[in-house]
Amino acid sequence: xxxxxxxLKEQKFPENLEKKLISSIIDKQVTTIWYGGVYDSSYDxxxxxxxxxxxxxxxxxxxxxxxxTLLEDSNYHIVLLDDNDFELQDKAGRAFTQLCLNNTLLxxxxxxxxxxxxxxxxxxxxxFKQRYIETYNLLSSYSNSMNKDxxxxxxxxxxxFFEYDLGVIETMLFGTIKVQYTFTERLLLLERxxxxxxTLFVKKKKNLYYIINAIDKDPDSARLxxxxxxxxxxxxxxxxxxxxxxxxxxxDVRPYRVKPKRxxxxxxxxxxxxxxxxxxxxxxxxxxxxxxxxxxxxxxRAIKHFYLLVLxxxxxxxxxxxxxNSFSCKDDDLRFTIIAHTRLFIQEYSFExxxxxxxxxxxxxxxxxxxxxxxxxxMDNYDCDYGESIFRLKYPLSKINKFIKKNIVHAxxxxxxxxxxxxxxxxxxxxxYILVHTTYLPHTSNxxxxxxxxxxxxxxxxxxxxxxxxxxxxxxxTYTQKNTGQKDNNLILDNSTIDSLKQFFDFIDA
Numbered sequence: 001x002x003x004x005x006x007x008l009k010e011q012k013f014p015e016n017l018e019k020k021l022i023s024s025i026i027d028k029q030v031t032t033i034w035y036g037g038v039y040d041s042s043y044d045x046x047x048x049x050x051x052x053x054x055x056x057x058x059x060x061x062x063x064x065x066x067x068x069t070l071l072e073d074s075n076y077h078i079v080l081l082d083d084n085d086f087e088l089q090d091k092a093g094r095a096f097t098q099l100c101l102n103n104t105l106l107x108x109x110x111x112x113x114x115x116x117x118x119x120x121x122x123x124x125x126x127x128f129k130q131r132y133i134e135t136y137n138l139l140s141s142y143s144n145s146m147n148k149d150x151x152x153x154x155x156x157x158x159x160x161f162f163e164y165d166l167g168v169i170e171t172m173l174f175g176t177i178k179v180q181y182t183f184t185e186r187l188l189l190l191e192r193x194x195x196x197x198x199t200l201f202v203k204k205k206k207n208l209y210y211i212i213n214a215i216d217k218d219p220d221s222a223r224l225x226x227x228x229x230x231x232x233x234x235x236x237x238x239x240x241x242x243x244x245x246x247x248x249x250x251x252d253v254r255p256y257r258v259k260p261k262r263x264x265x266x267x268x269x270x271x272x273x274x275x276x277x278x279x280x281x282x283x284x285x286x287x288x289x290x291x292x293x294x295x296x297x298x299x300x301r302a303i304k305h306f307y308l309l310v311l312x313x314x315x316x317x318x319x320x321x322x323x324x325n326s327f328s329c330k331d332d333d334l335r336f337t338i339i340a341h342t343r344l345f346i347q348e349y350s351f352e353x354x355x356x357x358x359x360x361x362x363x364x365x366x367x368x369x370x371x372x373x374x375x376x377x378x379m380d381n382y383d384c385d386y387g388e389s390i391f392r393l394k395y396p397l398s399k400i401n402k403f404i405k406k407n408i409v410h411a412x413x414x415x416x417x418x419x420x421x422x423x424x425x426x427x428x429x430x431x432x433y434i435l436v437h438t439t440y441l442p443h444t445s446n447x448x449x450x451x452x453x454x455x456x457x458x459x460x461x462x463x464x465x466x467x468x469x470x471x472x473x474x475x476x477x478t479y480t481q482k483n484t485g486q487k488d489n490n491l492i493l494d495n496s497t498i499d500s501l502k503q504f505f506d507f508i509d510a
Contacts, residue, residue: 007107011035014074020061024050029058031113036105038173038193039096040248045192049079049101049175051113064180077189085176086116093124095249096175125250132168132246136239139164143235155215158231159183165238169194172249184209196241198372200234202347210347211377230377270367272306272334279338280368282323284316286343288368291360292456303333307456309360310340311373317342325446337452339442346376352389354378356440389441393428400428408493408501416489423447423484425505426477430454433508447481454508461507468507471500 005022013021024030032051037044052058058080067078089097098120109115139161146154166186167177173193178186188207190197201209211227270276270290279285292307312320320340327336346357361376390397404425407417423445430450435441437457442450451469455462476497483490493501 005108008033011107013076014070017070017074017076021048021050024052024058024061025108025110028110029053029061030108031110032106032115033108034101034105035107039100040252041173041193043193043195044075045077046075047077047079047174049081049105051081051116053082055080055082059180077192079174079176081175088171088177089175090117091128092171093126093128093249093253094118094120095125095253096172098253099249100173100175120253122250122254125246125253129243129246129250132242135164136242153225155225155227155231158228158235159212159215161235162238165235165242166190168242169197169245172245184212194241194245195372199374200238202343202374202377204344210344226379227377229380233375234377272304273367275334276308276336276368279310279320279323279327280370282316282320284313284320285310285368286313286370286373287311287366289360289362289365290367291365294455301333303335305335305337305452307452308336308338308367310338311343311346312340314342314344321444337449337456339444339449339453341443343373343376349389350376350378352386353440356438386435386439386441389435389439390432392441393431394445395424395428397428397432400425404429404505408498408505411493411498414492414494414498417491417493418487418489419480419483419491420485420487422491423480426450426480429505429508433457445484447477451477465507468500468504472504473497473500 005025008021009018021030021033025033030050030052034049036047038047050058050062062078062080070076070078086097094117097116098118101116101118106115143154143157143161146157163183163186166183169190170177170186173190178189181189184207187197187201187209201211204210204213211230215227273280276288279288287310289309289311290306291309294305296303296305310320310324317340324338324340327338346353346361350357357376358378363375403421407415408425426447427445427450430447430453431442434450434453434457442453444450455465455469458465476491480491
């Protein structure tokens with residue numbers, strides 16, 4: 001008995017798992033065991049493929065709950081394969097059987113069971129791919145017809161459509177279709193071995209997808225197909241993934257492999273990427289987008305100015321902001337205006353900020369990415385209105401206007417003001433100016449960043465605004481920014497400064 005299970009015992013599986021495996025072999029439920037990683041995956045998920053006589057009986061031992069706990073605790077995943085699954089592989093060309101269930105992964109086989117047929121021809125996989133394409137085109141014709149006729153509920157059809165594509169990926173990577181799993185569970189599992197899946201859906205939480213959750217919670221949203229545009233793009237992306245995966249399997253089963261000559265279009269790198277290394281190295285930075293650049297001349301010097309959006313994780317947002325603040329204070333030939341948000345924030349407020357973010361978060365604007373990330377889902381039906389964003393201003397706009405009117409616009413003489421109140425007036429009014437012209441409400445209160453964003457927000461009036469900014473004493477702005485916590489009246493506003501501030505506030509209120 002010891003010799004029979006020697007290879008299995010040498011793996012040092014968790015004790016409970018080893019007992020279940022041996023018990024299932026003795027009970028003749030499990031006839032063959034393969035153990036290893038999913039084909040061509042750089043992820044460290046360890047998979048046990050168990051050939052069983054009866055899936056229903058085997059599931060009583062290796063239940064979904066047990067399998068889920070084992071995956072979370074020990075990073076082992078159990079896949080049950082029966083005769084139906086190997087018949088499916090015969091139809092799919094047996095590339096999975098040849099490439100994934102090879103003899104090097106074999107841990108156990110009983111004496112009465114033959115190994116599944118593993119001979120495979122690339123033409124067999126090609127035929128399977130063509131059948132997949134035919135079915136895909138048929139399903140696409142249904143969705144196109146439903147869209148054309150403006151039928152309600154196309155979103156639900158797309159979700160079922162996705163399941164078909166996922167089934168093809170699972171067939172090639174796991175050997176069986178995960179019909180007993182929910183759509184979300186299938187996506188989460190595939191993410192662990194097929195990272196391209198991460199590019200499909202924005203996550204609301206670690207194990208919850210935003211758009212799927214939105215459709216589940218709001219049936220009217222699905223019925224009225226608010227997310228149809230996003231779902232169409234996801235479907236096209238998923239279809240491309242399936243074709244690429246099948247192409248790879250078709251190529252890898254060839255006995256003689258000749259690398260195809262492909263011209264890979266080299267992506268342009270951002271010329272000043274090295275200057276951004278402190279930001280790139282900061283923990284929590286996912287992607288960086290360049291959405292605007294300008295060149296100005298100061299004292300016979302050409303000043304390059306780049307506008308960047310940094311997508312961050314929620315956990316590291318504060319630390320990343322500290323790094324960003326260090327960029328905005330530099331005064332040299334290269335300057336950066338940097339804003340930062342989590343991907344989920346942009347998604348949740350996309351209906352407010354779509355006119356701004358849809359032009360910024362584009363693939364052609366990416367200058368740095370450290371992995372696979374999903375595109376933002378844009379709704380089909382939206383009424384973009386900055387009115388909702390006004391409620392997220394830190395201070396009521398009415399009180400800010402009242403203070404400016406009393407202490408600056410109608411000031412009859414020189415007086416005192418605190419840097420705290422001046423900073424509050426400046427950054428709230430700048431945030432509001434940017435919001436009106438872009439439908440984007442900045443979260444930052446950094447005056448340098450806000451002034452730069454204000455120049456970007458309204459190109460037609462940027463020259464006039466730039467003159468008004470230059471009229472303000474640069475030392476006053478710098479001192480105000482550095483002393484935002486000073487609530488005592490520590491600043492003297494002379495007539496010249498009052499006049500400059502009055503012109504500035506009058507302009508951004510116009």
